[in-house]
Ligand SMILES: Nc1ncnc2c1ncn2[C@@H]1O[C@H](COP(=O)(O)OP(=O)(O)O)[C@@H](O)[C@H]1O
């Protein structure tokens with residue numbers, strides 16, 4: 001049987017987030033790492049999420065990879081497509097949300113798509129086109145000082161218009177509140193006005209469900225993971241999907257456990273601090289030492305081998321420390337040095353018997369998963385909203401890829417506790 005939904009995700013944690021949303025509602029979902037070979041076996045699933053690492057690459061590269069993912073998903077028989085980006089709309093004036101969305105639309109012959117990063121369960125809401133993180137505007141939140149994609153404007157219409165060639169409009173909360181018919185009519189009016197991408201408000205899950213239904217006949221949805229919450233219901237109503245209550249089952253896997261953290265988000269900083277304050281073992285990766293050529297990965301692995309309990313190895317640092325490192329090394333070099341180090345540590349840990357690994361940070365997870373040679377992930381139950389345990393397919397290895405800003409303060413211990 002061919003798949004129903006084909007998702008193109010711009011980073012690896014974002015991919016597990018949207019996959020988790022689909023699995024939760026009974027859609028059997030597989031996440032593949034990168035675009036599979038043309039002759040690769042088709043996963044037995046209702047939805048396939050292609051995880052790219054295209055959020056911060058040059059826009060033309062992100063477009064090319066996303067189009068390759070689209071072609072593969074089309075060949076796999078997908079009936080609808082979904083471009084998943086971050087619930088905090090992580091991007092730069094050069095992209096990559098606008099260019100990728102427009103390229104996918106062109107390839108699908110679509111004249112309209114919504115753009116909605118809302119994920120109310122995790123505090124991301126869109127109101128009058130402005131993105132809130134909890135009670136703060138995006139631009140007042142910790143995303144202001146993100147190492148790679150600082151978000152300085154909460155007005156998504158402005159942010160997206162700077163990245164897009166076609167006109168960007170707004171689909172407002174008061175239309176959604178009037179229900180499906182009103183939303184469909186507004187979409188028709190926006191299309192008639194020539195709007196090609198419309199930022200959609202959503203302040204709660206009901207809004208997301210209305211959006212999912214209103215977009216049921218559009219070839220492409222562009223969104224965070226939130227809108228996906230309403231899709232299984234749409235597909236079930238069409239008779240395409242029989243929800244599977246076992247969709248989130250993973251085997252239990254014994255062996256050592258560890259946590260790697262390269263995210264510098266507010267949430268991850270608090271999670272790392274809590275772990276250390278609880279007296280659990282932690283090793284700090286010093287980015288400046290990496291730049292001096294010191295073999296920090298080897299030191300971290302030697303230290304980890306001496307510990308009896310699960311370890312945390314982290315580069316996570318407060319915004320001022322990150323800025324100081326970036327001033328010394330440059331943003332890209334600092335990021336790459338840290339990612340490369342944590343990826344090597346992951347390889348060493350797995351070689352040393354670690355079978356349950358939590359990784360914090362999207363780019364970091366991308367580097368780790370690639371270094372471990374993982375090709376696809378089966379998605380399990382969520383630990384906290386948006387972060388499921390996953391199993392590297394065909395391997396005795398469980399991975400929890402945590403989006404930087406997701407998870408409660410005790411996330412690391414909670415995650416490990418669930419698969420102890
Ligand atoms: N101490 C540090 N100094 C500079 N850059 C860092 C430091 N720690 C981590 N980084 C880099 O910051 C980036 C964090 O991005 P990511 O892993 O996607 O986290 P998030 O999910 O919070 O966005 C990565 O490129 C990582 O290598």
Ligand SMILES: O=C(O)[C@@H](O)C(=O)COP(=O)(O)O
Pocket residue numbers: 011013014015017018085086087088119224225361362363386402403404405
């Ligand atoms: O939508 C989200 O917030 C996440 O799924 C996501 O994409 C997070 O990315 P990182 O913060 O870079 O992990």
